[in-house]
Amino acid sequence: MNQKTVLVFDFDGVLVDSYNSVRDFYTKTIRRYINISSWEGELLHQYEILADKIGLLREDWWFELIPGITNELYDELITRYWEHRINTTTSMPGAHEVLKELGKKNILISISFRDDIYGLKKFRIEHHGFAKYFQDIIVIGEDFGTRADAFNYIRNKYGDKQYVYIDDKIINLWKLSKHCPWIKLIHFSQGEEEINIEGVVRINSLFELLYLFS
Numbered sequence: 208m209n210q211k212t213v214l215v216f217d218f219d220g221v222l223v224d225s226y227n228s229v230r231d232f233y234t235k236t237i238r239r240y241i242n243i244s245s246w247e248g249e250l251l252h253q254y255e256i257l258a259d260k261i262g263l264l265r266e267d268w269w270f271e272l273i274p275g276i277t278n279e280l281y282d283e284l285i286t287r288y289w290e291h292r293i294n295t296t297t298s299m300p301g302a303h304e305v306l307k308e309l310g311k312k313n314i315l316i317s318i319s320f321r322d323d324i325y326g327l328k329k330f331r332i333e334h335h336g337f338a339k340y341f342q343d344i345i346v347i348g349e350d351f352g353t354r355a356d357a358f359n360y361i362r363n364k365y366g367d368k369q370y371v372y373i374d375d376k377i378i379n380l381w382k383l384s385k386h387c388p389w390i391k392l393i394h395f396s397q398g399e400e401e402i403n404i405e406g407v408v409r410i411n412s413l414f415e416l417l418y419l420f421s
Contacts, residue, residue, distance in 0.1 A: 211368040212420055213361065214309055216341075218319040218328065220375030221395050221413075222302045223335055228295035229255060232288055240284060241275060260376060264323050285323050296335060305413045306340040309420060314365060317341045318357050318372070321348035354379065355386035362389075373416070380407055393419075 219225050233255065234248035243251075251272060258268055265285060270276055276284070306315060317337070322328045328346045332338050343361060351357040354372075362370065373393045374380055380392045381404055392407045393416075403409070410416065 213314045213316060213365055213368050213370045214416070214420065215316045215318050215358070215361070215370065215372045216306075217372075217374040217376075217379070217395075218317060218332060218337070220397075221299065221373055222306075222337055223296050223298055225292050225296040225331075226259075227297070229292060231295075232291045236287060236291055237273075237284065240280065240287075241273060243274065260378060262320055262379075264321075266323060289322065289324060289327060293331060293334065296331075298335065299413060301413045303336065305416055306337070308417060310340050313420065314368070315341050316343045316345065316361060318345045318347065318354060318361075321346050325349065353386075354383050358383070358387050358390060371420075373410075377402065377404065377407070380404065 216222060230249075230252045233252040234245055237243070237251070238245075238248060254268065254272060255265075258265075265288070266281070269281060269284070273284075309315060317332060319328060319332075322331070326349075328349075329338075329344055332341075332344055338344060343364075345351060345357045345360075347354055347357060351360065358370065358372070369391065370387075370389065371391045371393060372380070372383065373395055375395045375397065377394055380394055383390060384392060384404070384406070392404075394404075394407050394409045395413070396409050396411055398411065408419075410419075
C-alpha cells in the first residue's frame, strides 16, 4: 500500500446516506407548521435536490419559496429538519470497515461543506462514529472559504504526498480540478447518469477504494 497517500472524504452521500427521508420532511413534517399542499411539498423536495447539488443552504432559498416563513419559523423548521435528517441517517455499506482498513497506512481527512447550523457538521461526523478515523476534520464555510483553500492547507501541513478526494457530487470535483490539478479525484457515483470528466475516476462502492489503494 502507498504509505504517502492522503485520502480526503466528503461526508454526506459518501460515508453516510442522510438524504433518504428528506422527502418525508417536505411532504409531511413541514406541513404541520405551514399551510401547503402535498404537491407543494414535493416541489420543495425537488428544489432541495437541485440546491444541494450546487451547494445552497436552506437559508438561501427557504425564505423565497416557503410561504409565510419568518426568522422565528425558520429557526423552528431548521431544527426540525436536522433532527429528522440525523435520526434517519444511515452509514453507507462498508464505510466503517473501509475507513478502518485504509487508515492503517494512509492519512485520512474529512473535508465537507457546512450545514445550516454552525458546528453541526462536526457534531454529525462525531455522532455517527466517523471522527475517530480522521486526522483532520475541515468544514468548508466554517474553517475555510473553499475546498481549494482547505486542500492547500493540508498540502502545506502534510507535504509532498499523493492527495485523493472522494465526493459524490461531480460538480464539486470539477470546480476543485480547476484550482488544484495535483489532486486525484474520485467520484462516488450512486448510478445516476452524469457527465464524465477527464481524469476523474468513478467508483460505485467504497470497497473499491481498498483495491485502488492496497
